[in-house]
Amino acid sequence: MVTSIRLIVGIIGSAICIVLYAVPILTFKRVIKEASVREFSCVPYILALFSTLTYSWYGFPVVSRGWENLSVSATCSIGVLFEASFICIYLWFAPRDKRKFVILMVSLVLGIFCVAVFVSSFIIHTHHMRKVFVGSIGIVTAMSMYSSPLVAVKQVMRTRSVEFMPFYLSLFSFLTSLIWMVYGILGRDPYITSPNAVGCFTGILQLVVYCIYNRCKEPPGKLRDSEQANDMDVVTSREEANGFRH
Numbered sequence: 001m002v003t004s005i006r007l008i009v010g011i012i013g014s015a016i017c018i019v020l021y022a023v024p025i026l027t028f029k030r031v032i033k034e035a036s037v038r039e040f041s042c043v044p045y046i047l048a049l050f051s052t053l054t055y056s057w058y059g060f061p062v063v064s065r066g067w068e069n070l071s072v073s074a075t076c077s078i079g080v081l082f083e084a085s086f087i088c089i090y091l092w093f094a095p096r097d098k099r100k101f102v103i104l105m106v107s108l109v110l111g112i113f114c115v116a117v118f119v120s121s122f123i124i125h126t127h128h129m130r131k132v133f134v135g136s137i138g139i140v141t142a143m144s145m146y147s148s149p150l151v152a153v154k155q156v157m158r159t160r161s162v163e164f165m166p167f168y169l170s171l172f173s174f175l176t177s178l179i180w181m182v183y184g185i186l187g188r189d190p191y192i193t194s195p196n197a198v199g200c201f202t203g204i205l206q207l208v209v210y211c212i213y214n215r216c217k218e219p220p221g222k223l224r225d226s227e228q229a230n231d232m233d234v235v236t237s238r239e240e241a242n243g244f245r246h
Contacts, residue, residue, distance in 0.1 A: 006186040010071030013179035017075050020172040021082040027166065028089050035093055042090045042102045044152075045083050047145040050109045052079035054116070054138045058191065063120055063130045071183070072192065112137075135191030142195030146177065146202045153209050162214050170210055174203025 024045070031037055057063060059073025067073075087106060091099055116137055120130045152165040177199025184193030 002186055006183060007071070009179060009183045009186060013176065013183055014071050014075040016172060016179055017176045018078055020169070020176045021079045023166065023169045023172055024082075024086055026168075028086055031089060031093055037090055037094045037098065039155075040090075041151065042087060042094070042098070043105070044145070044148040045086045045090065046102065046105045046109060047141065047148050049080065049083035049087065049106070050113065051138070051141040051145045052076040052083055053109070053113045054134065054141050056080060057113075057117060057120070058131070058134045058138050063127065063134050065127050068187070069189075069192075072180075131191065135189075138191055139195050143198050146173075146195065146199035149173070149202055149206055153206060156209055156213050160213055162210050165206065165210060167210055167214075170203060170206035174200060174207060177203050 027040065031040065053076075056073050056076035056079075059069035059071070059076065061067060064073075087102065091102055094102065116134060120134050124130050124133055149165070149170070156162055156165050177196045181193055181196035181200060184190070184196060
């Protein structure tokens with residue numbers, strides 16, 4: 001009975017998770033249209049790539065017993081394709097300094113993943129220890145992925161604008177974490193349950209912050225004053241720069 005319920009939960013989780021992976025398409029459609037990454041950060045997508053790579057391997061029969069985590073492996077494999085595509089688009093339109101940083105991070109992620117695959121395949125010889133090893137890496141990567149939106153939360157609170165924290169991304173992040181946490185509980189799998197519990201918390205936090213700052217609108221007069229002040233700052237900065245040149 002529990003196995004059947006877990007299978008159903010896994011299918012639902014896979015469907016919602018794929019939607020979550022697809023949500024940034026709207027963001028990258030904008031990036032392509034404007035031919036600029038603006039203030040968008042690629043770090044969440046790199047961490048998501050690391051997490052999906054790790055859990056796609058975790059659900060593979062080499063690590064898990066049989067296909068007990070087939071839903072996890074299949075879903076994360078699709079996630080790898082999405083995240084890799086987003087990172088490639090980001091690299092295409094990013095300025096040189098950001099491009100170097102992204103290439104360095106992606107290279108580090110791929111290096112660590114390759115080492116994990118090698119160790120779990122040829123050095124560790126039992127399914128239990130392989131799950132402990134790969135699952136522990138998975139917990140770190142997943143928690144890092146779920147914690148990365150806190151950077152966006154900080155930016156929203158600083159700018160009082162929700163422009164760089166899409167609502168649907170936060171919503172589906174929460175729903176995905178909730179479903180997979182239930183999936184992990186049903187399978188008594190701490191390597192799936194614990195990181196998704198963290199994901200539920202960060203998802204709720206994002207939704208609360210979005211609701212607060214989405215309603216936070218500055219009066220037109222105040223906005224004009226702010227724009228004038230920014231213009232004055234720009235003029236002052238230019239004058240200072242000219243002074244330093246001389």
